[in-house]
Amino acid sequence: MLIKQAADLRYSDVTPKSLYLNRRKFLAGVPAAFLAGRELLSPSARAFAGTTKLQTVKSSLSTTGEKITPYDDVTHYNNYYEFGTGKEEPAELSKNFKTSPWTVSVEGDVAKPRKFSVEELMKLAPLEERVYRHRCVEAWSIVVPWIGYSFSTLLKEVQPAPKAKFVAFETLYDPKQMLSPFQAGIPLPYVEGLRLDEANHPLALFCFGMYGETLPPQDGAPVRMVLPWKYGFKSIKSIVKIKLTSSRPPCTWNEVGANEYGFYSNVNPNRDHPRWSQKTERRLGEFFKRPTLMFNGYPEVASLYSGMDLIKNY
Ligand SMILES: Nc1nc2c(c(=O)[nH]1)N[C@H]1C(S)=C(S)[C@@H](COP(=O)(O)O)O[C@H]1N2
Numbered sequence: 001m002l003i004k005q006a007a008d009l010r011y012s013d014v015t016p017k018s019l020y021l022n023r024r025k026f027l028a029g030v031p032a033a034f035l036a037g038r039e040l041l042s043p044s045a046r047a048f049a050g051t052t053k054l055q056t057v058k059s060s061l062s063t064t065g066e067k068i069t070p071y072d073d074v075t076h077y078n079n080y081y082e083f084g085t086g087k088e089e090p091a092e093l094s095k096n097f098k099t100s101p102w103t104v105s106v107e108g109d110v111a112k113p114r115k116f117s118v119e120e121l122m123k124l125a126p127l128e129e130r131v132y133r134h135r136c137v138e139a140w141s142i143v144v145p146w147i148g149y150s151f152s153t154l155l156k157e158v159q160p161a162p163k164a165k166f167v168a169f170e171t172l173y174d175p176k177q178m179l180s181p182f183q184a185g186i187p188l189p190y191v192e193g194l195r196l197d198e199a200n201h202p203l204a205l206f207c208f209g210m211y212g213e214t215l216p217p218q219d220g221a222p223v224r225m226v227l228p229w230k231y232g233f234k235s236i237k238s239i240v241k242i243k244l245t246s247s248r249p250p251c252t253w254n255e256v257g258a259n260e261y262g263f264y265s266n267v268n269p270n271r272d273h274p275r276w277s278q279k280t281e282r283r284l285g286e287f288f289k290r291p292t293l294m295f296n297g298y299p300e301v302a303s304l305y306s307g308m309d310l311i312k313n314y
């Protein structure tokens, strides 16, 4: 067995062994002797082909003092309905997802509309490593070292017109590689939206990677949003289109059930989901629940919503 130098170790190499127990489900039927050898030889067998290392700089916007959720949990407990509605399905069903070449079209009410390749996008600003808490509306949470830069950098590049008030996002929809809307149980392509001032908040991350590497498909390769003060479904994955608009864009889960999933969907322990409490959450890998914090513990966004009733504007 090769002994790796510390500098070569990836987060995916240092996840606790206990997590590999989750693999049983996938690996039922594979000869036990083969598996035993594989576990011993290759602790990172669950890392993903196609992810590459990224050079990053430290970020002043990184959350400190939080235990990072193991890579294995973050890559095997996902919501990505285009690749399955079960939490472990996206890791399996997105394995061959083609994320290169990839272009993102930025259009609508902007002075300089254009298409960017992902490579061009990655060069717009230094890539920062930012540790954020991320809280799903389903009351589980993770802490992830994401890689990217503030989305405001891209907005500056295309210059929003004065009448632009919102940003609409769209995920790729390729029926050859993804489930049908009927199978996924939601309309596709997946769409999301933000107010322009929300999209311009420094915490809004345009994200290309995590754990020192490019994103694996199930976490939204090659480029996604990460909005740490909002419920996870606002953080749209595998973006192909960004459109600045003067009216509020449609959002997938809001279209599915407006009383359950609001346009804002800011994390708010005081506004329960109609079918469950939002007061607490389970951090993946932990046993005891922890209290959910207003804006997921990012009070610096509060000024975006001053004067608004956040129970009505959920
Ligand atoms: N295109 C697309 N983006 C998506 C989803 C999805 O199903 N499709 N799920 C959302 C939900 S509900 C959550 S909680 C987060 C999960 O991100 P993660 O799997 O990287 O933790 O992605 C969001 N982005």
Ligand SMILES: [Mo]
Pocket (backbone or CB within 6 Å): 079, 135, 136, 137, 138, 231, 232, 233
């Ligand atoms: Mo979610």
